[in-house]
Amino acid sequence: MHHLHREKLFSLFDDDQNGVVFIQGAETMYRYKTDYEFPFRQESNFWYLTGANEADCALVLDLKKEEYHLFVPKRDAQYAVWHGYVKTKKQYLEEYKPDHLHYQNEILSVLNALKPEVVYCLNDEQAEFIEDLDRGFTVETEALEDALTYCRVLKTEWELDQMREASRVNDLAYEAVMKAIKPGMYEYELKAIFNKVQIENGLLQDAYNGIFASGVNASILHYVENTDQINDGDLFLMDAGFECNGYAADYTRTFPANGKFTETQAGIYQAVLDAHNVVIEAIKPGVKMEDLHLMASRIMMEGLIKLDIIRGNIDEIMENNIFALFFPHGLGHFLGLDTHDVGGYPKGVDRIDRPGIKFLRARRELLPGMVVTIEPGIYFVPAVLEPAIKDPEKAKYLNTEKVTSLLGFGGVRIEDDIVVTEDGYENLTNVPKEISEIEALMKG
Numbered sequence: 219m220h221h222l223h224r225e226k227l228f229s230l231f232d233d234d235q236n237g238v239v240f241i242q243g244a245e246t247m248y249r250y251k252t253d254y255e256f257p258f259r260q261e262s263n264f265w266y267l268t269g270a271n272e273a274d275c276a277l278v279l280d281l282k283k284e285e286y287h288l289f290v291p292k293r294d295a296q297y298a299v300w301h302g303y304v305k306t307k308k309q310y311l312e313e314y315k316p317d318h319l320h321y322q323n324e325i326l327s328v329l330n331a332l333k334p335e336v337v338y339c340l341n342d343e344q345a346e347f348i349e350d351l352d353r354g355f356t357v358e359t360e361a362l363e364d365a366l367t368y369c370r371v372l373k374t375e376w377e378l379d380q381m382r383e384a385s386r387v388n389d390l391a392y393e394a395v396m397k398a399i400k401p402g403m404y405e406y407e408l409k410a411i412f413n414k415v416q417i418e419n420g421l422l423q424d425a426y427n428g429i430f431a432s433g434v435n436a437s438i439l440h441y442v443e444n445t446d447q448i449n450d451g452d453l454f455l456m457d458a459g460f461e462c463n464g465y466a467a468d469y470t471r472t473f474p475a476n477g478k479f480t481e482t483q484a485g486i487y488q489a490v491l492d493a494h495n496v497v498i499e500a501i502k503p504g505v506k507m508e509d510l511h512l513m514a515s516r517i518m519m520e521g522l523i524k525l526d527i528i529r530g531n532i533d534e535i536m537e538n539n540i541f542a543l544f545f546p547h548g549l550g551h552f553l554g555l556d557t558h559d560v561g562g563y564p565k566g567v568d569r570i571d572r573p574g575i576k577f578l579r580a581r582r583e584l585l586p587g588m589v590v591t592i593e594p595g596i597y598f599v600p601a602v603l604e605p606a607i608k609d610p611e612k613a614k615y616l617n618t619e620k621v622t623s624l625l626g627f628g629g630v631r632i633e634d635d636i637v638v639t640e641d642g643y644e645n646l647t648n649v650p651k652e653i654s655e656i657e658a659l660m661k662g
């Protein structure tokens with residue numbers, strides 16, 4: 219499948235130029251100065267183009283001949299003692315099917331033979347490696363990043379299948395946690411249940427550090443300690459996902475630890491859920507994420523007006539950015555090989571005519587094949603709301619008494635993974651989110 223990704227990249231460069239793409243893959247990472255090895259995770263662009271999940275590799279793509287050179291490390295017997303094997307060149311060729319296979323120390327001789335007019339590199343560090351070869355190669359760092367972003371943001375059917383599998387397992391893991399949770403448990407016990415389901419289904423790599431937050435901890439956006447005991451009456455917010463062949467799932471669900479929403483919890487939850495549902499229904503090609511963000515914010519503010527947590531005219535509340543007090547993050551992000559995937563900040567008009575690149579421009583509008591998360595939320599963050607209560611310009615829109623009473627509430631976030639299709643969307647996430655569905659699932 220990775221050969222399709224290389225073809226896609228080749229198609230973006232003019233083939234009458236004598237240029238090459240050069241990328242170094244990930245190295246083994248150690249904990250500080252010890253021999254503790256972190257689990258290996260290939261650099262996403264290198265993985266995208268090669269499917270080679272090994273440390274210390276590199277690639278050269280010859281843009282003129284459209285040929286793929288893979289460079290692999292030369293391992294000694296000592297490596298086999300610790301890692302069980304040393305692959306032969308024949309094994310590498312069979313596994314990754316490059317047009318040409320070389321050892322790492324042959325990069326210079328291959329480049330010397332190709333004599334490229336320009337070497338497209340991924341970043342300054344790798345460009346420096348080429349410059350340090352001291353053969354006067356011209357190096358370019360922006361065009362390759364732009365091209366790979368363009369490739370990766372529009373998923374192929376194979377890539378979508380990996381995300382569907384990551385989602386299928388994520389569905390199971392979420393339901394297992396929702397069924398298991400009881401007041402008195404510790405947050406990490408739910409993480410253990412979540413990870414068990416992922417791993418026993420063959421997904422071994424988490425996509426990001428999961429958040430398992432009870433009560434007030436849910437108002438800390440990147441709470442990853444997961445150490446606290448869960449109280450009766452707490453809401454529990456969980457935001458976690460694993461990868462399938464490098465492709466992430468990233469959901470969030472918020473549910474009552476004891477299985478039953480209180481009236482206040484249900485009110486705030488419903489405000490977020492209404493925004494989440496309406497925004498997802500609006501997804502189709504041509505829609506802009508920033509418009510969806512404002513749409514979600516407005517619906518949530520209408521919900522908070524109905525609950526008498528904020529007061530005033532909805533247009534004025536939007537104009538004065540009161541929504542940012544309760545919704546201090548973005549509506550969503552691109553999802554793929556990275557949880558916050560490439561393509562979120564498209565290049566402007568000034569990047570249209572990069573040298574040697576055919577594609578016209580990146581677009582902010584959603585297009586078929588893009589995958590985004592939709593994750594509105596309402597949080598009661600004391601560090602944000604306490605100053606707002608003291609600021610008359612903001613406080614006039616707040617029911618300060620009610621807001622003060624909710625400073626220990628925590629937060630609600632609901633996040634699904636959405637594929638943009640030709641005529642709308644495909645929702646990859648299938649975990650209960652309506653209040654009645656959640657309560658029915660948790661009752662067992």
Ligand SMILES: [Mn+2]
Pocket residue numbers: 468551591593633
């Ligand atoms: Mn997310």
